[in-house]
Each structure stands twice: as structure tokens, then as C-alpha cells.
Amino acid sequence: DVQLQASGGGLVQAGGSLRLSCAASGFPYDDYAIGWIRQAPGKEREGVSCITLSDGTTDYADPVKGRFTISSDNAKKMVYLEMNNLKREDTAVYYCAADVMLFRGSTCQLKYPNAYEYWGQGTLVTVSS
Secondary structure: OOEEEEEOOEEEEOOOOEEEEEEEEOOOHHHEEEEEEEEOOOOOOEEEEEEEOOOOOEEEOHHHOOOEEEEEEOOOOEEEEEEOOOOHHHOEEEEEEEEEOOOOOOOOOOOOHHHOOEEOOOEEEEEEO
């Protein structure tokens, strides 16, 4: 069965850094994309970053461009989100989620975060001023 395990959240001061990790198992890795999706209290889910595992194509939401970096270690089936220069508005529960790439050449997307098929349990990131 598909399992996604997110970790690495915590409390950090504004301007600080955190590295989130997502351990994935139970699905054909190269046929999927992994997304980091966050949800702040009282707000909708927001796609933050994603990576297409077959070719490493990445995408970022505008608010995190230049500050966050997503990467994948396919051998270990791990996806990471390096978050630098964190801001208070980055405070949220961060989920890693998997989305099947149905067609050759498909790439990950952030516009419809609820379309991701499989979800991990989330890790809380709190940025203090």
C-alpha cells in the first residue's frame, strides 16, 4: 500500500531554515510526482512545490520561488523540501502527496492540490517573528 511519511517540521524564527523530508513507498516511483502542499489555519490547501520523479522537473508557487528548493533521491525514495528565509506566512501544516503521471511527458502541477491521490500525515512548520 502507498505510504508517505513527512517529517522535519518545527518552530523556527523568521529568516531561518528548515528541511522537510518525505519518505515514499508502495508505488512505482517513476510513474508519480510528489508535491508539497501546505494548509494554514483557516485557509485552503496551497500547492507549494512539486517534482516529477521520472525526470526531475520541478515547479514552485510564486510565494516560495527563490526560497524553497525541492529535490529527490530516487534510490532512497525520498523527497526533500529545503526552506530558507522563512516568513511568518509560511506557517502551516506541510503535507507531501503523490500524484500519478498518467501520460508520457506529464509533469507535476500545483494548481489543483486536492487532485493528488495519496497523502502523508503532515508536519507542522511554525515561523515566529
